[in-house]
Amino acid sequence: xxxxxxxxxxxxxxxxxxxxxxxxxxxxxxxxxQLDLVGTKSGCxxxxxxxxxxxVDGVPVLACLTLAARVDGCSVRTVEGLxxxxxxxxxxxxxxxxxxxxxxxxxxxxxxxxLLRVRPGPLGRExxxxxxxxxxxxxxxxxKILDAVIDAATRASEGA
Amino acid sequence: MTSREDVxxxxxxxxxxxxxxxxxIHDRLRGVTRFTADLKRPGMLHAKIVxxxxxxxxxxxxxxxxxxxxxxxxxxxxxxxxxxxxxxxPWTRDETALAVEKALHVGDGVACVAAEDLATAEAAAxxxxxxxxxxxxxxxxxxxxxxxxxxxxxxKHGNLTKEVSLAFGDVDAALARAALVVEGEYRFAGTTHxxxxxxxxxxDVDADGLLTVWSTTQVPHYLHRELARVLDRSSRTIRVIQPxxxxxxxxxxxxxxxxxxxxxxxxxxxxxVRLLYEREEVFYAHRGRHPMVMHHRAGFDxxxxxxxxxxxxxxxxxxxxxxxxxTTYYSGQLLCAPYAxxxxxxxxxxxxxxxxxxxxxxxxxxxQPRFAMEVQLDxxxxxxxxxxxxxxxxxxxxxxxxxxxxxxxxxxxxxDCLAAVEAASEWRARRGKLPFGRxxxxxxxxxISGTNYPIYPNDxxxxxxxxxxDRSGRARVFSGASDIGQGSDTLVAVIVAEELGLAIEDVxxxxxxxxxxxxxxxxYSSRTxxxxxxxxxxxxxxxxxxxRRSVARAWEIASNRVVLARGCAFDxxxxxxxxxxxxxxxxxxxxxxxxxxxxxxxxxxxxxxxxRGGTIGASPAYSFTAHVAEVEVDVETGEVRVERIWCAHxxxxxxxxxxxxxxxxxxxxxxxxxxxxxxxxxxxxxxxLHAGPSLLDYRLPTAMDTPAIxxxxxxxxDARGPYGAKEAxxxxxxxxxxxxxxxxxxxVGIRLDSLxxxxxxxxxxxxxxxxxxxxAARGSRAAQxxxxxxxxxxxxxxxxxx
Numbered sequence: 001x002x003x004x005x006x007x008x009x010x011x012x013x014x015x016x017x018x019x020x021x022x023x024x025x026x027x028x029x030x031x032x033x034q035l036d037l038v039g040t041k042s043g044c045x046x047x048x049x050x051x052x053x054x055x056v057d058g059v060p061v062l063a064c065l066t067l068a069a070r071v072d073g074c075s076v077r078t079v080e081g082l083x084x085x086x087x088x089x090x091x092x093x094x095x096x097x098x099x100x101x102x103x104x105x106x107x108x109x110x111x112x113x114x115l116l117r118v119r120p121g122p123l124g125r126e127x128x129x130x131x132x133x134x135x136x137x138x139x140x141x142x143x144k145i146l147d148a149v150i151d152a153a154t155r156a157s158e159g160a
Numbered sequence: 161m162t163s164r165e166d167v168x169x170x171x172x173x174x175x176x177x178x179x180x181x182x183x184x185i186h187d188r189l190r191g192v193t194r195f196t197a198d199l200k201r202p203g204m205l206h207a208k209i210v211x212x213x214x215x216x217x218x219x220x221x222x223x224x225x226x227x228x229x230x231x232x233x234x235x236x237x238x239x240x241x242x243x244x245x246x247x248x249x250p251w252t253r254d255e256t257a258l259a260v261e262k263a264l265h266v267g268d269g270v271a272c273v274a275a276e277d278l279a280t281a282e283a284a285a286x287x288x289x290x291x292x293x294x295x296x297x298x299x300x301x302x303x304x305x306x307x308x309x310x311x312x313x314x315x316k317h318g319n320l321t322k323e324v325s326l327a328f329g330d331v332d333a334a335l336a337r338a339a340l341v342v343e344g345e346y347r348f349a350g351t352t353h354x355x356x357x358x359x360x361x362x363x364d365v366d367a368d369g370l371l372t373v374w375s376t377t378q379v380p381h382y383l384h385r386e387l388a389r390v391l392d393r394s395s396r397t398i399r400v401i402q403p404x405x406x407x408x409x410x411x412x413x414x415x416x417x418x419x420x421x422x423x424x425x426x427x428x429x430x431x432x433v434r435l436l437y438e439r440e441e442v443f444y445a446h447r448g449r450h451p452m453v454m455h456h457r458a459g460f461d462x463x464x465x466x467x468x469x470x471x472x473x474x475x476x477x478x479x480x481x482x483x484x485x486x487t488t489y490y491s492g493q494l495l496c497a498p499y500a501x502x503x504x505x506x507x508x509x510x511x512x513x514x515x516x517x518x519x520x521x522x523x524x525x526x527x528q529p530r531f532a533m534e535v536q537l538d539x540x541x542x543x544x545x546x547x548x549x550x551x552x553x554x555x556x557x558x559x560x561x562x563x564x565x566x567x568x569x570x571x572x573x574x575x576d577c578l579a580a581v582e583a584a585s586e587w588r589a590r591r592g593k594l595p596f597g598r599x600x601x602x603x604x605x606x607x608i609s610g611t612n613y614p615i616y617p618n619d620x621x622x623x624x625x626x627x628x629x630d631r632s633g634r635a636r637v638f639s640g641a642s643d644i645g646q647g648s649d650t651l652v653a654v655i656v657a658e659e660l661g662l663a664i665e666d667v668x669x670x671x672x673x674x675x676x677x678x679x680x681x682x683x684y685s686s687r688t689x690x691x692x693x694x695x696x697x698x699x700x701x702x703x704x705x706x707x708r709r710s711v712a713r714a715w716e717i718a719s720n721r722v723v724l725a726r727g728c729a730f731d732x733x734x735x736x737x738x739x740x741x742x743x744x745x746x747x748x749x750x751x752x753x754x755x756x757x758x759x760x761x762x763x764x765x766x767x768x769x770x771x772r773g774g775t776i777g778a779s780p781a782y783s784f785t786a787h788v789a790e791v792e793v794d795v796e797t798g799e800v801r802v803e804r805i806w807c808a809h810x811x812x813x814x815x816x817x818x819x820x821x822x823x824x825x826x827x828x829x830x831x832x833x834x835x836x837x838x839x840x841x842x843x844x845x846x847x848x849l850h851a852g853p854s855l856l857d858y859r860l861p862t863a864m865d866t867p868a869i870x871x872x873x874x875x876x877x878d879a880r881g882p883y884g885a886k887e888a889x890x891x892x893x894x895x896x897x898x899x900x901x902x903x904x905x906x907x908v909g910i911r912l913d914s915l916x917x918x919x920x921x922x923x924x925x926x927x928x929x930x931x932x933x934x935x936a937a938r939g940s941r942a943a944q945x946x947x948x949x950x951x952x953x954x955x956x957x958x959x960x961x962x
Contacts, residue, residue, distance in 0.1 A: 039191015101645025
């Protein structure tokens with residue numbers, strides 16, 4: 001028996017795409033398995049680790065807990081879409097050595113990209129800790145991630 | 161040969177000790193790098209393992225006919241398809257890819273299905289019918305050691321994996337003449353690695369019969385060997401590739417069921433097969449830190465010098481040996497530094513139980529006894545009225561000293577580590593003056609930089625690289641080393657760049673592919689920087705010599721005048737005479753043929769005792785660490801917060817400074833997590849189920865739970881390390897845990913000798929009258945030293961020599 005399907009239209013990293021998914025397909029499966037956008041990682045598939053964080057209409061969501069059908073008509077941004085001015089954040093992470101294995105980093109970057117837009121101006125360390133508390137990192141002890149985010153906020157507010 | 165020190169500073173590469181951009185990091189961040197789970201092969205099947213719901217049960221029958229009849233199911237294998245026992249340690253080959261006769265723990269693999277897609281594989285797995293005969297279960301190691309029921313059929317001594325009993329000097333006499341004997345029983349909960357990348361393996365067979373296995377392993381060479389053994393194929397027909405890895409911490413340091421299953425299924429079906437663990441399966445695969453019960457006695461003279469240490473430990477091993485033979489040794493062997501003492505005895509026993517197997521986690525086998533040892537020292541300092549840092553200073557061993565168990569230590573920066581954390585934490589000004597509920601604690605430790613003897617006995621080098629220079633002016637390095645996120649590819653690039661005067665970007669590192677790269681034993685025991693680093697030096701210096709001789713010939717000068725630095729060959733006596741490296745390489749290639757050199761590293765074999773087991777714990781060089789933790793204890797809720805933690809680590813030489821800082825920070829974070837939160841609980845009351853196999857229930861600290869960590873790099877260069885470098889990846893975990901424990905005592909006067917330090921444990925200890933004790937402990941140093949029998953610890957001061 002053929003499985004039922006849905007056809008979606010979504011703006012993915014600034015490009016319109018049409019995809020056919022099963023009703024049960026998650027956004028994570030759509031991105032990784034169907035569209036081969038493997039930058040979005042799967043660490044737990046149950047909403048605990050934050051590695052699959054992407055933005056839907058500019059807001060961070062966990063792709064593993066989001067049904068693909070939910071993004072019909074929405075704008076989705078993944079780490080592959082952090083280009084142009086948004087890509088500066090990656091360079092700042094590299095400068096601070098804020099990633100070791102780099103597995104959690106794409107999800108973290110999507111969270112930070114959002115933070116920097118909704119909370120412009122310099123950021124305090126505790127504020128950043130709270131904002132990143134949904135993204136687990138097992139390598140760094142968070143120190144260099146905090147350094148990078150605070151630096152990114154400072155540079156953005158100085159227009160650097 | 162010209163050493164770097166002979167080269168004028170302005171001509172040196174200056175890369176050693178610098179802040180380097182990690183090799184390949186940008187692509188990891190952009191999401192372009194393909195980790196194992198990101199690989200796809202045309203026609204790829206997906207595999208799913210059927211796992212035992214029982215902690216101990218005989219398999220009466222397996223009926224896969226319904227599963228095989230489902231559309232899209234390609235194959236089902238069971239234990240009988242892969243019956244050859246294997247194991248990472250050649251003396252304890254006690255596991256099979258899938259259970260053959262019986263399952264030994266909940267989650268033990270029983271059968272494996274390959275299907276067109278994952279949903280079909282999962283549906284088919286549910287259709288495999290297994291009839292079980294449940295067997296008696298054993299969850300407690302001491303019970304297991306006394307039981308007639310045998311957990312692992314391959315074990316030769318009931319349920320005892322290994323017992324190690326070693327004695328050095330006369331411990332009984334030392335304790336008898338001690339002014340103070342501190343005695344305590346310490347319990348370390350099991351913890352697991354929880355790397356964010358779940359385990360994944362992919363296998364494919366080409367038309368010529370070459371089997372390729374991509375795996376999230378941190379030991380590709382050992383995987384290669386065990387694949388050959390279990391599949392009964394020549395290793396010549398197997399290629400193992402370790403794609404970029406999303407963290408290891410020891411959890412990926414032995415072959416597991418998934419690699420063997422995908423390889424077998426690829427051979428059976430002739431199609432690529434992939435298996436990705438669910439997070440729950442990662443918890444059941446485990447191989448994490450052993451739960452240990454440790455009974456320690458330590459004797460001190462009145463000035464706080466350690467006279468003797470007696471340690472007895474029981475290790476809860478789970479259902480398989482894993483690295484357990486080594487763990488059992490490490491639980492005792494690595495305790496004889498950084499302090500010098502004349503008498504030591506330990507007895508460690510590892511038991512099989514019906515739980516997921518324990519193995520190596522960052523700081524393999526020595527993190528648990530280090531906790532016990534350092535709390536013992538803190539109790540002694542308190543009883544004797546000696547500042548805990550001062551007590552450690554008095555006992556610190558010197559450089560180039562042999563430990564009581566005959567391990568040869570080389571460079572030793574331990575005193576500098578103590579001084580650094582003492583200064584950074586403002587210990588002298590603040591300790592004893594903080595308000596009740598807030599406290600400072602110190603601890604020290606040591607760790608190996610690799611092991612002098614490999615896991616399987618052989619006389620070949622432990623590490624090797626091949627370096628080739630090409631005429632465009634760059635170097636290619638083929639390295640067997642496994643970059644698991646710790647940055648070994650970067651280390652390789654930095655060293656080769658430094659020796660050849662190249663930009664780091666002009667060194668291409670190809671690593672961890674058994675068809676391309678020479679053998680390296682893998683990312684474990686903190687061996688990579690020292691061993692692979694030395695192999696890189698060996699090859700790069702050989703090539704640099706050839707290039708310099710060719711340039712010298714062209715310039716008609718002595719070759720020791722030629723320096724390779726900053727992308728050029730220079731004449732050191734006339735620095736304006738220079739040639740770009742591409743041109744220099746071309747000259748040398750014209751003279752010598754293709755510029756390629758192999759470098760290898762052999763471990764020293766004269767740095768340990770001659771007794772049986774004396775080789776275990778022997779390392780080319782030892783790192784040293786000291787931590788000071790500052791905690792805040794909420795006396796109403798029992799919550800402990802580590803506000804700040806300072807870690808000074810002697811890594812010999814920081815080849816890449818930020819990488820070393822990152823290792824210190826990451827290790828310290830992981831230790832604090834084990835101190836306060838993490839516990840890998842197998843629930844005996846629920847038939848051996850894991851109590852919380854998710855990243856929510858297994859409590860990983862978030863950014864909000866993690867303290868401010870201050871990493872301090874201390875450098876005591878060791879003659880055996882590349883540029884003096886020793887390890888940094890595991891040592892900085894050890895002393896973080898006892899530093900927290902000792903800070904809690906300083907804050908509220910309670911001793912928590914069982915990990916983790918959860919609010920219920922804190923409240924229970926506070927409720928037992930310890931609160932008053934804690935306030936008393938805030939008194940003057942004189943008041944402390946006159947207290948004869950502190951109630952909360954079990955120190956037994958004695959009246960002089962008996």
